[in-house]
Amino acid sequence: MQFSDITGQKEIKDHLIQTVLENRVSHAQLFLGPEGSGSLLLALAYAQFISCQNRQANDSCGECSSCRKYRKLIHPDLHFSYPFFRGGENEDSMPDQPEWRNLVLGNPYFNLDDWRLRLDAQNKQANINKAECMNILNRLTLKPFESEYKTMIVWLPEHLGNEGNRLLKTLEEPADKTLIILVAQNQDQILNTIISRTQLVKIPRLKDEDISKFLVEKKGISEPKAASIAYLSEGNLTAALSFMHGEENDHLKMFQEWLQLSYRDNGNKIVDFTEKVAKLGRENQKNFLRYGINLIRESVLILSAAENLVHLPQAELEFITNFSKVINLAKAEAIVAELEKAHYHIERNANPKILFLDVSLQFIKILKFNTLPSGTQYIYA
Numbered sequence: 001m002q003f004s005d006i007t008g009q010k011e012i013k014d015h016l017i018q019t020v021l022e023n024r025v026s027h028a029q030l031f032l033g034p035e036g037s038g039s040l041l042l043a044l045a046y047a048q049f050i051s052c053q054n055r056q057a058n059d060s061c062g063e064c065s066s067c068r069k070y071r072k073l074i075h076p077d078l079h080f081s082y083p084f085f086r087g088g089e090n091e092d093s094m095p096d097q098p099e100w101r102n103l104v105l106g107n108p109y110f111n112l113d114d115w116r117l118r119l120d121a122q123n124k125q126a127n128i129n130k131a132e133c134m135n136i137l138n139r140l141t142l143k144p145f146e147s148e149y150k151t152m153i154v155w156l157p158e159h160l161g162n163e164g165n166r167l168l169k170t171l172e173e174p175a176d177k178t179l180i181i182l183v184a185q186n187q188d189q190i191l192n193t194i195i196s197r198t199q200l201v202k203i204p205r206l207k208d209e210d211i212s213k214f215l216v217e218k219k220g221i222s223e224p225k226a227a228s229i230a231y232l233s234e235g236n237l238t239a240a241l242s243f244m245h246g247e248e249n250d251h252l253k254m255f256q257e258w259l260q261l262s263y264r265d266n267g268n269k270i271v272d273f274t275e276k277v278a279k280l281g282r283e284n285q286k287n288f289l290r291y292g293i294n295l296i297r298e299s300v301l302i303l304s305a306a307e308n309l310v311h312l313p314q315a316e317l318e319f320i321t322n323f324s325k326v327i328n329l330a331k332a333e334a335i336v337a338e339l340e341k342a343h344y345h346i347e348r349n350a351n352p353k354i355l356f357l358d359v360s361l362q363f364i365k366i367l368k369f370n371t372l373p374s375g376t377q378y379i380y381a
């Protein structure tokens with residue numbers, strides 16, 4: 001992975017390159033960036049740059065023997081750790097290494113659900129257990145084989161839980177010429193003791209134009225379509241890619257149907273609808289909910305007399321303009337709140353049939369009976 005392969009993030013790339021050129025590479029770093037920002041790729045390009053035998057001014061050479069091994073993720077001084085799904089207390093991540101490499105090489109903007117799917121782990125809990133911490137420590141005691149540096153990239157250290165305390169001493173005083181990069185998404189799920197021992201590299205979400213450019217250049221999508229997918233994905237390239245693949249699900253049609261059935265309080269058809277959505281699979285359900293959240297937020301803009309900020313493809317724009325005529329601001333916000341709650345619960349393995357049925361009931365209350373769900377404090381009447 002070279003910096004030039006990575007979409008956007010110019011400021012971060014420049015910063016990382018500078019630390020190497022000025023010889024101030026911190027031995028333990030926390031790359032903190034939201035899903036779909038490319039933080040794992042930046043960690044890889046950074047390690048490859050450090051290890052490159054013919055380093056260029058602003059990238060690795062891509063051709064030396066180190067770069068060639070890095071490109072296939074088979075460099076003997078490049079180590080990975082990541083959450084895995086096998087439950088035995090003596091199990092570590094090593095048996096999953098081939099699948100891990102395939103996933104990173106095949107779809108570098110993957111998320112934990114893609115990893116779960118790849119390992120066919122269904123609803124199992126992801127974790128980095130005690131045995132894996134010991135495995136990390138063992139691998140860090142190895143002398144570098146070929147490079148000056150050895151690198152350990154830990155993806156989603158959020159899953160370390162309290163086991164992370166086993167790594168503190170090493171994070172503080174690693175062996176010489178050792179680089180540990182933690183690639184995380186949620187700072188508040190990482191032990192403070194770990195955060196305080198690492199150098200923080202904050203990676204922002206991608207810019208819409210970077211996502212759009214990626215979709216046009218790498219995926220051959222037309223510019224207007226790429227622009228609207230980029231907009232809906234809110235800086236998350238992982239989400240943009242699944243919006244792209246999810247096109248055949250026709251989220252707009254499904255979402256329209258859902259609101260209409262709720263408005264009419266059509267019980268039987270709502271049950272049919274929730275059964276249909278339950279079959280989509282968790283990833284598509286999350287996309288569908290995210291799509292709905294974005295769409296109704298546009299309605300909030302329209303109802304707040306900020307139409308000029310609305311930025312939607314034609315079909316969505318027509319629907320949401322009409323929809324905004326039959327609701328008010330409080331209802332729109334209540335719907336968004338229900339969708340956000342649902343998204344939260346789907347991520348945590350809620351039963352989709354029950355969940356979508358429950359959200360439908362809330363929609364009926366909001367749309368048909370003008371009752372806002374209790375527990376919410378809306379300032380609009």
Ligand SMILES: [Zn+2]
Binds near residue numbers: 052055062063067
């Ligand atoms: Zn090289």
